[in-house]
Amino acid sequence: MNLMEPVGIKLQAVYDSAAYNSLPSLRTAANLVDENALYHLRGPIRQLFLDHKIHERFGVALLHKHFSIDESERIVEYYHSSTAWKVDHQGHSAPQYAGLIVPRSFRLYHGSIAPYEFGYSNSMVVPSLDHDFLKKAFEMFKQYGLDQTFGLRCVDKRVSDLSIEVTEGKTNIMLPRNSAPLSELIEALWVFGDDNEDDDRCHCREHCWPNKGDHDKDHSCG
Template sequence: MAVAAYEPEDYNSLPSLNSAFQELQNKGGESVITGPIRDIFLSHGVQGAYGIALLHKHFAIRSIDRLVDIRNVSSPWETGGDVEPTLKKYNGIIAPRSLRFLDGALKPYEFDFVEEERSMEMNEKFLQKLSHFLLDTKLDQVLGLRLLDSRDTSVSVEVTERNSNIMLPLGAVDEKNVIPALWIFGTDDDDRCNCREYCYTDRSGKHSGEGNHGCG
């Protein structure tokens, strides 16, 4: 299952943060992540390469844009109508980092800006097993994959200011207002599943600042 072409609608069709988290609760909550989904990751030995992500959108983007992260700040970058999942810009590479299973394909919806092109060769048996499980449990519109190779472990809360998403240390915001958004698995019982990234919401249901992160 190769990474498919990029389409802005694969991002724009994502649910709001609150809607996505509520849908996860309706379909078993985090126990489905710490149980059968964790088992799929560990049985294929991919827990160091990928995490499981809550599918939600930050804000709408234009049809010529991609949401690209550089140094812990994600914002829309103009990339024209190019549909290739990986493309060159400036003196670097825009490469997929977040993927969703949609219509039988593995679709990229968020990207990293990196110096060198990364391999997108992925564990086919793992992808098939996970995609079938998510489809069977109707979680394919709720959960997706996150590549971990570029993740900065020193920051774990995403806040939004206008059309930029910024990763901050967990202590930088009121922890009562965070929603889990990325889970990473370990092999030991003491480290079996950890939420490693959160999204911050204020009382109005927005992420922060003046930009609505799609929380409704």
């Protein structure tokens, strides 16, 4: 099954690593989430997810970059870690080993919907998308000026107890919720529930690590 294009917004024709590499750093992205952004996130955006009964399949992701990748690479998640995989196929879904690499995170990039993070599936079936929801969600992000702040993330395989992701080198690893002090974390994924009390969040942790004598920002996100 192919990912069809929702009316009004086109799906990017082929995978482009620039959709990921052009993302801001964690700290820069976090600075874009002001009270106005949170107001829309907790109000009309949340309601859209509930109206479409899609809140168990998708969450809202803070658009940011873990680290840069080569043109032939894409970020692929398998179980509780993700790293850059070299993929020769240019399609959004790509056969690899005995399974399939499929899109997991989406953003608006140059006016088109572009997958920027992926997952590895042992199945050869491409998951379907709710095209009406996809269209409305990105139109709403754009309406509120949040299309370069928020994206969509598939959360159907998410383990809620593993809500902190740390980056070691160029590998992102999911860790339990109590792995870092709350004061060091940045919200990076919002998952909605039927009731406000059921809403959940995943967080990012930022720290410095030595790299050839310099200090680069390393971070994590759930």
